[in-house]
Amino acid sequence: MSQTTPPLPKTLPIFPLAGVLLLPTGTLPLHIFEPRYRNMVTDALGSGRLIGMVQPRQPEAAFPAGSVDDFEAVYPTGCAGRITDCTETDDGGFMISLNGLIRFKIARELPLEKGYRRVHPDFTGFLRDLEIDLDNDPQFGARGGAGQDRILSVFKEYFSLKGIEADWSELVEWPETALVAALSMMCPFGAGEKQALLECTEADERTDLLVTLMEMAVLGGRDGPDTDTRVTRH
Incomplete structure (x- = not known):
């Protein structure tokens, strides 16, 4: 792990977004406007700046109304990205850029935090992502x-x-x-x-x-x- 790589967290906020893919070395621009995801970005900026991007298996199931222990609604593998740029918009939202860092598997989903989803990520199978040197x-x-x-x-x-x-x-x-x-x-x-x-x-x-x-x-x-x-x- 390079000196510029942030420590890998034990808890990771996830952002289920249909049809959106983040890969290590990739850059993903996002407009954050929903209150729960504004909370997510604000919290991430204060603690490591990492967000996990995952794809919902079905778009309508990305934010299930039932138990948050059931994370079958999203694919079990995602990619953690670091917020490298963040600008607040006039409506109180954010325009952010995520740089893909390392993939992860969802080991366990945690209770909601301020409306957004969080997981215990398992990075062990993807540590080579940190060794990519463009x-x-x-x-x-x-x-x-x-x-x-x-x-x-x-x-x-x-x-x-x-x-x-x-x-x-x-x-x-x-x-x-x-x-x-x-x-x-x-x-x-x-x-x-x-x-x-x-x-x-x-x-x-x-x-x-x-x-x-x-x-x-x-x-x-x-x-x-x-x-x-x-x-x-x-």
Whole structure:
């Protein structure tokens, strides 16, 4: 763990958000406006600045009315992110940026705190996330050969299908880990597909899955939900 990495907490607030994926090294902008999540951000800013992003299995079940001990309503694996930027809005909410730090499994859900959900996170299976060093990660363009040509071709076809704008001369200079994380987060895949990308154990496995999902979309020619139509590195 680097000196800039905050200590891993025993208790973590979670933010169930449908169709939203956070990965280690990724940056996720969020507009926080609901009172319970304003409370969550305020508390996080005062204690480590970490929030866990999780996907609900069904959007309407993300905040169950029943026992909070039953966390089956959300996927059991999420990603903790550190608040690196926070601006208060005129309506009393926040605009925040979360930098993906480390994935976790939900070991146990705790009673509600000021309206938001909290868990005991288990980080033990994901400690390698803390070792990612983008400064020493090879650029995507350094992959070279037929493998890179195939991946780049699929990326371009998928972007054309979805109407996404990108500067390919810039993207090939990104660290491959950061590029794959950014594309996995911003592309309009389904919840199950995003969860599969989150749970990949190796970087190459995530790259292969991302390419496969894009190939399936291109071959099917199906439209996905609206997405941000620009790719930028934060």
